Structures are given as structure tokens and as C-alpha cells.
Amino acid sequence: MCLAPAPFCGMILADFGASVIRVDRTGVLQRDVLGNGKRSIALNLKGEKGAEIFRKLSDNSDVVIDPFRKGVMEKLKLGPQDLTKSNEKLIYARLTGYGQQGPYSNMAGHDINYLALSGMIIINN
Helix, strand or coil: CCCCHHHHHHHHHHHCCCCEEEEECCCCCCCCCCCCCEEEEECCCCCHHHHHHHHHHHHCCCEEEECCCCCHHHHCCCCHHHHCCCCCCCEEEECCCCCCCCCCCCCCCCHHHHHHHHCHHHHCC
């Protein structure tokens, strides 16, 4: 079950008629409750073949949604500077936990982290 901003964003785009391809890790069976209307492909983005397939997909895409921590896609040579070279109209949407700048920008995060940091857990306790 995946309840995260990137899958939710993809679901909304699919609900409005967009053709959405979810990229999953290889070797992991994904059960995404937010996967309605999406096609999916399993790719190893750390491998050259998987990265090349991802590049070809992005060349024919309007939007790439990046759910990873700051710098992850750049290390894979799949960041916005890399992908927009061959698709200048590509919209590269980053959905990182804490943004691209600031003291928490390199940290991974999930909904429980955001609730704790915002004080919502104490308020609802």
C-alpha cells in the first residue's frame, strides 16, 4: 500500500485523463491503492539499461514526478538538467519531503514524520 504525494499526484493526473506510467523498482511487487488508471513498468534506474529506458520514456512525456530525496536523480544522471536536454518542454516536478533547501532538505520523510514535525500528533493526541 502506498500513500504518498507522488502516487497521489499521479492518480489525480490519471483521473483527469493523463496517460500515467508509474516506475517501480525491479524485484518488488507493488500494490498501489493509488494506482488506478496508471500503467507501470519495473526499472532498475541504477543500471544503464533501466536508466536508458527511463530517458526514452521522459523524452515522450509531459511531466516527470520525482519523489526522491534531494540529489538522488542527479546522481543517476536523471535529474532535470539531464532530462530537459532532450525534452525542453518537460515539466520536472519534485515532491521531496522537505524541499530542495533548508536544514532538512537531505532527509527522507513520510507522513508520520511530517505530522510529528508539524505538531499534529500532539494536537490530535
